[in-house]
Amino acid sequence: MANFHLEAKDVNVWFGARHVLKNVNLQFPENQVTALIGPSGCGKSTFIRTLNRMHELIPGAGFAGEVLLDGKDIYGEAVDPVDVRIKIGMVFQKPNPFPTMSIKENVISGLKLSGISRPDAGDLVEQSLVRASMWNEVKDRLNDPAISLSGGQQQRLCIARSLAMDPDVLLMDEPCSALDPGSTRRIEETILELKESMTIVIVTHNMQQAQRISDRTAFFLAEDNTPGHVVEFGETQQIFYGPIDPRTNEYVNGRFG
Amino acid sequence: MSVPTQRKLLAKPARTADKIFFAVAKAAGYSSFVIIGLILFFLSIRAWPAFERQNILEFAFGTGWDNTLDPAVFNIGPMLWGSLLIAAIGVVIAVPMAISIAYFIEFLAPKPIAKTATVIVDLLAAIPSVVLGLWGLGVFTPVGAHWAQMLGDALGGFIPFLSNDTGTYLRSPFIASIVVAVMIVPLISSVTREIFSQVDKEIIKGALALGGTRESVLRRVILPTSAGGILGGVLLALGRAMGETVAIFFVLNLVFDEYNWFNLLEPQGGAIASLILARFGEATPEEVEALLAAGVVLFVITLIINAIASYIVQKAQPWRRD
Numbered sequence A: 001m002a003n004f005h006l007e008a009k010d011v012n013v014w015f016g017a018r019h020v021l022k023n024v025n026l027q028f029p030e031n032q033v034t035a036l037i038g039p040s041g042c043g044k045s046t047f048i049r050t051l052n053r054m055h056e057l058i059p060g061a062g063f064a065g066e067v068l069l070d071g072k073d074i075y076g077e078a079v080d081p082v083d084v085r086i087k088i089g090m091v092f093q094k095p096n097p098f099p100t101m102s103i104k105e106n107v108i109s110g111l112k113l114s115g116i117s118r119p120d121a122g123d124l125v126e127q128s129l130v131r132a133s134m135w136n137e138v139k140d141r142l143n144d145p146a147i148s149l150s151g152g153q154q155q156r157l158c159i160a161r162s163l164a165m166d167p168d169v170l171l172m173d174e175p176c177s178a179l180d181p182g183s184t185r186r187i188e189e190t191i192l193e194l195k196e197s198m199t200i201v202i203v204t205h206n207m208q209q210a211q212r213i214s215d216r217t218a219f220f221l222a223e224d225n226t227p228g229h230v231v232e233f234g235e236t237q238q239i240f241y242g243p244i245d246p247r248t249n250e251y252v253n254g255r256f257g
Numbered sequence B: 001m002s003v004p005t006q007r008k009l010l011a012k013p014a015r016t017a018d019k020i021f022f023a024v025a026k027a028a029g030y031s032s033f034v035i036i037g038l039i040l041f042f043l044s045i046r047a048w049p050a051f052e053r054q055n056i057l058e059f060a061f062g063t064g065w066d067n068t069l070d071p072a073v074f075n076i077g078p079m080l081w082g083s084l085l086i087a088a089i090g091v092v093i094a095v096p097m098a099i100s101i102a103y104f105i106e107f108l109a110p111k112p113i114a115k116t117a118t119v120i121v122d123l124l125a126a127i128p129s130v131v132l133g134l135w136g137l138g139v140f141t142p143v144g145a146h147w148a149q150m151l152g153d154a155l156g157g158f159i160p161f162l163s164n165d166t167g168t169y170l171r172s173p174f175i176a177s178i179v180v181a182v183m184i185v186p187l188i189s190s191v192t193r194e195i196f197s198q199v200d201k202e203i204i205k206g207a208l209a210l211g212g213t214r215e216s217v218l219r220r221v222i223l224p225t226s227a228g229g230i231l232g233g234v235l236l237a238l239g240r241a242m243g244e245t246v247a248i249f250f251v252l253n254l255v256f257d258e259y260n261w262f263n264l265l266e267p268q269g270g271a272i273a274s275l276i277l278a279r280f281g282e283a284t285p286e287e288v289e290a291l292l293a294a295g296v297v298l299f300v301i302t303l304i305i306n307a308i309a310s311y312i313v314q315k316a317q318p319w320r321r322d
């Protein structure tokens, strides 16, 4: 049974001549949260960007392997990267709401940007903000500029903005690393609610966070100028309490990285 | 419970070096107002007799310029309108080109090409306008007249802007506008490129990750964030276009007696700066005063346009306030 929602097969990445990721094989089952952990510079961000074809926007980026969404290669000849990014949303480390748009406009910005029209755009604003658990905070100020929100609110707005596209998969690259503990906790609660309806991949440096929210965890490592690769991948409980590889054990117990 | 009284806070520089720097910067800042004021003041004094002889509105909007009549007639209406028309059409042609060039350099071109293109564009911005005028006269006019004729033949029948029954397509506002556009494209694109390079790359990534295409990201994210800065560049360019003298003088027929409101392809038009250049050499003393008065009008109009534009920028960008 190889029926995973999203699957990376032998993913390799180069920047120019530099090989930074080697033969990454990971499977992301539906309605599960998968955490990617590992020391700085091991290629987590690089890998997660290959999952929605944001990778190819970097000058000099090279790629080999396959990424399958519902069994279909998103790098296929006939596939439009824009369609891939509509189905596979992404939330970044630094909140990046559009500064010229209001809160409301930010939520539906994806529809405008990708040229999709929805008759229920009005409901969509409320629905998306509810799913990102911030509707009550902002419902009276929907027309205020998005940058008048706090950092944590901006990040949840960015999540709402992705949710408005109704993605199948949500990729998050250290979404809480710029936020306070309160905002972090709220985003974690949101993630746990969202996984009922989608597949989530999250990069995190916070071991407690990985344990709180993820079902499976992949440990990346790039040793001594070798390309990054996956050392160990399995159930989160197993990675943290019964790691097979000694390097995983050292990392999750905070002995390096 | 009572609150202690507010204390005096140190807002002024305390150290000597800082004090000197502060004073110099302040002087330089205020001197710009003073200089503008002085220029306007002395121009106006020299031009005053012209304003005394006739109503300023008649001077600015009336027609005819002739020092052989008695009394002489000095009105700049068609020149003023021509300046605005040529500058406006020039800007309309130049802005899309300049933005495309800036977009290409900043977001599409590979590094070495982008660097070379940047240098070339900045060099183009530095071409003296007399050289551009000569190019306009010697090289572009025949080509431009040919284009104009094709446009006129094809569309002149239904689009009034493009109708022309004078039989010649030379020395028209159309040709002058294109020469002006060539002159200001590098200026606008140089400013725009700089503004584009300062757009936060994170929000561009965010837009692409939401399924944005190059076109929609440019239109909905990059342009709105850079609109204020681009408008600043356009204003600089508009100032240069309105004040352009030699280049327009070479490629445009100045017609003083009647307004050419919109017949872009006909060989008649106007430009205040070119009027001044054309007449100054053999001007009678009275005429010199009128030419200075024309300068005052040009100056004031340029100031007004700038004021309106900065008001628009402020209105259009609530997030930039404070």
Ligand SMILES: Nc1ncnc2c1ncn2[C@@H]1O[C@H](COP(=O)(O)OP(=O)(O)OP(=O)(O)O)[C@@H](O)[C@H]1O
Residues within 6 Å of the ligand: A015, A020, A038, A039, A040, A041, A042, A043, A044, A045, A046, A047, A058
């Ligand atoms: N745009 C780029 N051009 C060239 N090399 C890059 C680029 N982005 C990343 N790299 C290199 O690829 C490797 C992996 O970087 P990446 O950002 O994926 O690491 P990371 O695991 O996300 O680290 P962190 O935890 O610090 O975010 C690094 O050695 C980095 O120098």
Ligand SMILES: [Mg+2]
Residues within 6 Å of the ligand: A044, A045, A046, A173
């Ligand atoms: Mg990273």
